[in-house]
Amino acid sequence: MTERLLTVRDLNVRYGKVEAVYRASLDVDRGTIVSVIGPNGAGKSTLLNALMGVLASRGTVEFCGSDMARLTVERRVSQGLCLVPETRELFAQMSVEDNLELGAFTRYRRGDKGIRQSLSEVFALFPRLEQRRTQFAGSLSGGERQMLALGRALMSQPTLLMLDEPSLGLAPLIVKEILHAISDLRSTGVSILLIEQNARAALQISDYGYVLENGEIALEGPSSDLANNPRIIESYLGIGGGEEAS
């Protein structure tokens, strides 16, 4: 039986008078990849930022059975939530290795001794980062920055990894590499909530999907069902529907 990891009920997020996310409800089970697709401006990034605590919200957010509503971003990180935002938010003037070590900051505070081992694992997943370990993050290419952002997130050993547009602005080959890496993460036990405009790729690697339109969940279902849904095909998977994941 699958274990429920994240439960979101009736989540509302406002920017002033504008309701950016309205009564959004979604679930993520342990060990699964859940994708949220939708057009530009649908509220996808707002949804993730609210789940992370970066934006104020109303509604129920339960993670591992605990209410997260009043927790700060930092406390959510220590509980096992991790967000890789669209802007990546790397420490541009610090080395690749320092960025990765800082990803494990909450583990370090807990006295976790396995940080060097995790660093080796991230370097094994993204060998290019090991080659650039002493370089400033700001000097990396777009794809390498995305790898670093993912690697930094993995260093915290998250229970739920939330990825906002990981393929945005990257060359097709790099997108393929990043999406493969995300798909492989499932086998390590990390659950993933993935937001992607590249709907075809997102539905290919995820188990379950939600369609967010105008701030509301318009449709949901197993990813394979959504990929065959005529409305989804017409709106998101038609011509220009995105890159193939593999």
Place this chain on the structure above:
Amino acid sequence: MDSQTILILAQDGLTNGAIYVLLSVALILVFGVTRVVLIPQGEFVSYGALTLASMQLGAMPGTVWLLLIMAGIAAIMETYRLLSSGAGRELPRVLAMTLVPPVAIAALVKICIPMHLALGWQVLLAILIVTPLGPLVYRVAFRPLADASVLVLLIAAVATHFVLVGLGLLFFGAEGVRTPPFSDAQLTFGTLTVSGQSLWVYATSFVFISFLAWFFSRTLYGKALRAVAFNRNGARLVGISPHLAGTVTFAFAAAIGCLSGVLIGPITTLYYDSGFLIGLKGFVGAIVGGMASYPLAAAGAFMVGFLESFSSFWLSGYKDVIVFTIIIPILLWRSLSSIHYEEEE
């Protein structure tokens, strides 16, 4: 000007420069992590010397009362914050962390003062009293404004400076103090005589700067503070609390200020308001470093020290004018030559 005069002036410049280096490093650190231009940095300098002087006289330093009052205000603010955010469960722990250290320090000072401890112990006590004032100043004056613009934070810093100067006058009076030197030794190198106190200043600055360099480049906590300075949002997303980082940097700033105060206390007479000018000279050093580069700030701080020393020989009435006027060409140079890193694409 003969060579001996040059050597004496250079020695003065080096001594003052070593102090300004400490202050400029503290200013850059605080600005980077919290975006606060710490105008009250100088007050920690004068509080350090005045606290030590009070203990030398066997009196309870006024800074102890200030510490207790500020801890009380911070406790009230924390109580309001936690109760209004529905996190009342955390109240006992937070109140204990806010109130217990200041009360324990006050009790320790009360016990130690009649014992007329050796100078070294009194210096440590002074640092123990003044250092927690930094986090408390941050909690009371700056944390509620953490998301405000740099300009608002600057205005708050100026206001805090005036409040702390006023409290300095209230607690210590208008009399100047000069504390005893750490060492009475006089070392002679050819025609040059170097005081033991100057050597203490050089050695302490060197050790402290080396410690800071090690802390920020080698430890994860140091890197975490730098991370907050580079990217606050990124730091939060890896679990580093900007408020905790602000608290730690203000503690560093207060400790550095206090250390500077007890180091120059034997060299120059310090009044309740003397710290402002000293802090501003550290600020000129920090400006040379673009409020970001520690090595450049250190070079700038030594430049200020030498400039001050030599201009006091030629044009003593204008020495401060010369030191502060140098900011204009420096700002022009920095604006034309600074490199901007792309934070994100």
